[in-house]
Amino acid sequence: MAKKLVIEHLNAWFGAVQAIKDITIDIEENGVTAVIGPSGCGKTTFVRCLNRIHEVVDSARVSGRVMLDGIDIYSKTSDPVLVRRRIGMVFQKPNPFPTMSIFENVAAGLKLNGIKKKDRIADTVEQSLKNAALWDEVKDKLFKPATTLSGGQQQRLCIARTIAIEPEIVLMDEPASALDPISTARIEELIQQIKERYTIVIVTHNMQQAARVSDYTGFFLLGELIEFNRTSDIFTNPIDKRTEDYITGRFG
Amino acid sequence: MSSLSYLKRRAVNSLMLVLSYGSAMFGVAVLLLILLYTMARGASAINWDFFVRLPRPTGESGGGIANAIVGSFVVVGVASAIAIPIGIMAGIYLAEFGKNRLAPVVRYFADVLNGIPSIVAGIVAYTMVVLPMHEFSAFSGGVALSLLMLPIITRTSEELLKTVPDTIREAALALGIPRWKVTIFIVLRTALTGIITGIMLAVARVGGETAPLLFTAFNNSFMSLRLDQPISTMTVLIYNYASSPYRDWNEIAWGTAFVLIAIVLVVNIVSKLFTKAKYAL
Amino acid sequence: MKLATGDRTIRFLSTVFASMILLLIAVIVYELFKGSELSIGRFGLKFLVTTTWDPVNEVFGALPFIFGTIVSSVIALIIALPISIGIAVFLSELAPQAIRPSVSLMIELLAAIPSIIYGLWGLFVMVPFLQMYVEPVLSRYFGSIPLFGGVPIGVGMLAGGIILSIMIIPTIASISRDIFNTVPMLYKEAGFALGMTRWEVISKIVFPHSRSGLTGAVMLGFGRALGETMAVTMVIGNAPSISASLFAPSYTIASVIANEFTEATTKLYVSSLIELALILFAISMVFNAVARLLVSRERIVQ
Numbered sequence: 001m002a003k004k005l006v007i008e009h010l011n012a013w014f015g016a017v018q019a020i021k022d023i024t025i026d027i028e029e030n031g032v033t034a035v036i037g038p039s040g041c042g043k044t045t046f047v048r049c050l051n052r053i054h055e056v057v058d059s060a061r062v063s064g065r066v067m068l069d070g071i072d073i074y075s076k077t078s079d080p081v082l083v084r085r086r087i088g089m090v091f092q093k094p095n096p097f098p099t100m101s102i103f104e105n106v107a108a109g110l111k112l113n114g115i116k117k118k119d120r121i122a123d124t125v126e127q128s129l130k131n132a133a134l135w136d137e138v139k140d141k142l143f144k145p146a147t148t149l150s151g152g153q154q155q156r157l158c159i160a161r162t163i164a165i166e167p168e169i170v171l172m173d174e175p176a177s178a179l180d181p182i183s184t185a186r187i188e189e190l191i192q193q194i195k196e197r198y199t200i201v202i203v204t205h206n207m208q209q210a211a212r213v214s215d216y217t218g219f220f221l222l223g224e225l226i227e228f229n230r231t232s233d234i235f236t237n238p239i240d241k242r243t244e245d246y247i248t249g250r251f252g
Numbered sequence: 253m254s255s256l257s258y259l260k261r262r263a264v265n266s267l268m269l270v271l272s273y274g275s276a277m278f279g280v281a282v283l284l285l286i287l288l289y290t291m292a293r294g295a296s297a298i299n300w301d302f303f304v305r306l307p308r309p310t311g312e313s314g315g316g317i318a319n320a321i322v323g324s325f326v327v328v329g330v331a332s333a334i335a336i337p338i339g340i341m342a343g344i345y346l347a348e349f350g351k352n353r354l355a356p357v358v359r360y361f362a363d364v365l366n367g368i369p370s371i372v373a374g375i376v377a378y379t380m381v382v383l384p385m386h387e388f389s390a391f392s393g394g395v396a397l398s399l400l401m402l403p404i405i406t407r408t409s410e411e412l413l414k415t416v417p418d419t420i421r422e423a424a425l426a427l428g429i430p431r432w433k434v435t436i437f438i439v440l441r442t443a444l445t446g447i448i449t450g451i452m453l454a455v456a457r458v459g460g461e462t463a464p465l466l467f468t469a470f471n472n473s474f475m476s477l478r479l480d481q482p483i484s485t486m487t488v489l490i491y492n493y494a495s496s497p498y499r500d501w502n503e504i505a506w507g508t509a510f511v512l513i514a515i516v517l518v519v520n521i522v523s524k525l526f527t528k529a530k531y532a533l
Numbered sequence: 534m535k536l537a538t539g540d541r542t543i544r545f546l547s548t549v550f551a552s553m554i555l556l557l558i559a560v561i562v563y564e565l566f567k568g569s570e571l572s573i574g575r576f577g578l579k580f581l582v583t584t585t586w587d588p589v590n591e592v593f594g595a596l597p598f599i600f601g602t603i604v605s606s607v608i609a610l611i612i613a614l615p616i617s618i619g620i621a622v623f624l625s626e627l628a629p630q631a632i633r634p635s636v637s638l639m640i641e642l643l644a645a646i647p648s649i650i651y652g653l654w655g656l657f658v659m660v661p662f663l664q665m666y667v668e669p670v671l672s673r674y675f676g677s678i679p680l681f682g683g684v685p686i687g688v689g690m691l692a693g694g695i696i697l698s699i700m701i702i703p704t705i706a707s708i709s710r711d712i713f714n715t716v717p718m719l720y721k722e723a724g725f726a727l728g729m730t731r732w733e734v735i736s737k738i739v740f741p742h743s744r745s746g747l748t749g750a751v752m753l754g755f756g757r758a759l760g761e762t763m764a765v766t767m768v769i770g771n772a773p774s775i776s777a778s779l780f781a782p783s784y785t786i787a788s789v790i791a792n793e794f795t796e797a798t799t800k801l802y803v804s805s806l807i808e809l810a811l812i813l814f815a816i817s818m819v820f821n822a823v824a825r826l827l828v829s830r831e832r833i834v835q
Binding site: 272282283286341342349358363367375456457463466494512 | 539540542543544546547548549550551552553554555557558560561564565567568615616617618619620622623624626627628636638639640641642643645646647648649650651652653654656657658699702703706730731732733735736753756757759760761762763767787790791794795806807810813814817818820821822824825829
């Protein structure tokens with residue numbers, strides 16, 4: 001497998017507070033990489049650095065390198081807009097555009113990225129909703145407001161919206177934490193289905209979820225990467241004592 | 253417990269609460285009194301001709317205020333054309349790019365400008381527009397009203413854009429949409445219902461202004477659509493006709509007041525329902 | 534880099550438009566000063582204390598108008614303040630949830646009624662009422678006090694003050710209501726737990742907590758009264774005199790501009806009127822500026 005993202009000595013701050021410290025990690029192409037750790041450990045900040053959405057917040061700062069197919073997304077010539085087109089993101093709370101219909105939500109990324117052909121947009125919307133396992137539930141009400149959907153449906157809509165612009169990597173920041181168990185299961189199923197086409201990085205506080213869906217797992221603690229390995233190894237044979245304490249439920 | 257002081261405290265309490273209820277009733281009563289009186293007295297002056305005819309000299313019956321209705325819309329239209337784009341852009345600045353030292357200053361002066369006496373806006377429009385053009389004009393009236401409209405639209409837009417959660421901005425940015433498109437096609441669009449409501453209220457407010465129009469839009473007995481000519485408006489017409497000694501003109505003033513108040517009420521109530529429906533989401 | 538251009542354009546444009554608000558204030562000040570140049574040159578500071586207003590002989594003084602403006606606004610405030618606070622207390626503390634929104638709406642509608650309608654109503658309804666029922670009674674019982682001396686003719690300072698008070702009630706009431714609403718429930722509950730009556734909680738906990746915001750609300754209301762034109766013009770009598778009597782006709786800055794600006798024939802006359810506008814602008818800007826600081830401080834503290 002190829003290395004899709006190579007992260008070297010990544011640091012991030014909010015004002016004077018350092019959220020992540022000197023992270024070095026490789027993300028494999030077409031794999032699912034899970035990031036686990038107790039709340040406040042910097043895992044969310046970490047993925048937000050990977051598509052340069054971290055810097056949207058005031059006073060946020062980043063140093064280090066994130067190489068996407070060998071080119072640093074933080075180099076001077078790199079445009080965050082183009083980076084984000086290749087690296088999509090699904091957020092913790094479902095955040096569909098509230099005044100848009102289901103169809104418009106999925107189409108928004110396409111339209112605002114300059115795609116005008118109506119039939120192509122319609123095709124992509126349908127395909128994305130199918131890939132997000134939402135099509136059957138919404139095909140008869142595509143032009144209803146997105147806010148009429150349930151929380152789990154909204155989150156799948158957000159996934160559809162993200163994959164509609166065909167990114168290479170999909171970042172997921174605790175995508176199921178606001179959802180009920182059945183919706184959570186559907187999201188996990190969905191991750192399994194789409195991982196052949198995308199490289200996925202998923203943040204979760206739920207270790208069972210990491211164990212179920214991911215190929216690789218990184219354990220974060222207090223802004224540092226403690227351990228990174230194949231998921232099967234991390235959960236059966238952790239090297240670091242702190243990792244072992246965490247996955248056996250001794251803290252966090 | 254000293255029962256006497258307790259009784260006194262209870263008595264004071266009851267008295268003050270009754271006064272508070274009384275104040276509220278007074279406010280409501282005044283509103284109803286003004287509305288119902290205006291409606292009742294104005295209604296008798298209104299008929300179809302009232303809306304489609306031009307004013308007649310006193311003593312002749314059957315005149316209307318068509319020119320004033322049209323004129324009010326023209327002047328308010330000019331004001332909107334000036335104030336809405338500037339106000340929305342300034343609101344975007346305050347809400348989206350306002351994390352710097354200029355923004356609080358702009359915000360503060362917008363609020364201060366909001367308290368400018370409307371007659372002063374008229375004077376400024378007079379010296380800026382009427383003097384150089386050597387003529388009272390619909391355009392100068394629009395300029396005067398735009399001065400009053402601008403701060404309202406700016407602050408309303410800002411407040412409503414700020415109600416759009418950051419998660420929506422981030423969702424859009426994460427789709428690789430450039431910042432400016434996010435601002436206009438996502439954030440502005442999300443807040444649009446509210447902003448339109450705010451604009452409607454601002455339009456209704458300046459549409460009821462009289463003082464700034466007295467020496468800008470001035471007056472015109474005829475139908476006019478020209479921006480460089482004096483124009484009649486409902487409010488100035490009410491003032492002129494109410495101050496006249498002729499009873500039939502006084503009644504036309506009441507009829508016009510009816511039309512004006514009906515417009516103001518409808519806009520206010522509709523926009524209230526609008527915002528309520530939105531919050532219910 | 535086409536994309537960054539779009540970002541820079543909207544940032545630049547919005548900054549320009551926002552700066553126009555500052556520019557506008559500067560333009561207003563400049564235009565008012567330029568317009569009053571002639572009058573300032575001729576009368577200097579004496580303009581502020583001269584009581585004569587004589588267009589025929591071209592002697593102009595602002596004092597009667599400053600007097601009329603401030604006194605009518607003070608009267609308005611004296612009437613409006615207790616009522617507004619009463620309404621605000623009702624809306625924030627007492628009213629049953631079911632009727633709260635509709636009463637709120639009605640109070641806000643009072644603010645939406647155009648000034649000219651208040652004037653019309655004042656002239657045709659309130660003034661005759663004052664003349665027939667209120668002023669004769671006041672005159673009969675309190676006529677020896679200069680305040681209620683003179684002939685009751687309806688139009689005059691009292692009518693102006695009353696109509697202004699109605700117009701500023703919604704301003705003061707709705708801001709006060711918002712400010713009372715920010716007082717944490719916790720404090721009020723603490724008061725009730727100490728055995729305070731409802732009024733004691735309101736007067737000893739809610740009011741002190743809202744002090745600076747209330748001051749701001751009052752100043753905003755006062756600022757609005759100072760600059761109000763049409764309604765006052767129609768009921769205040771429009772005579773540039775300074776009288777101790779509430780029944781005597783008076784004149785405000787805004788009214789004299791409204792009445793005489795289009796008739797002002799000489800350059801000095803026009804300039805004097807513009808200087809009046811400058812004075813009005815200055816007074817109301819000071820009130821507004823301070824009021825905004827007070828109201829916003831209150832809201833930031835929350």
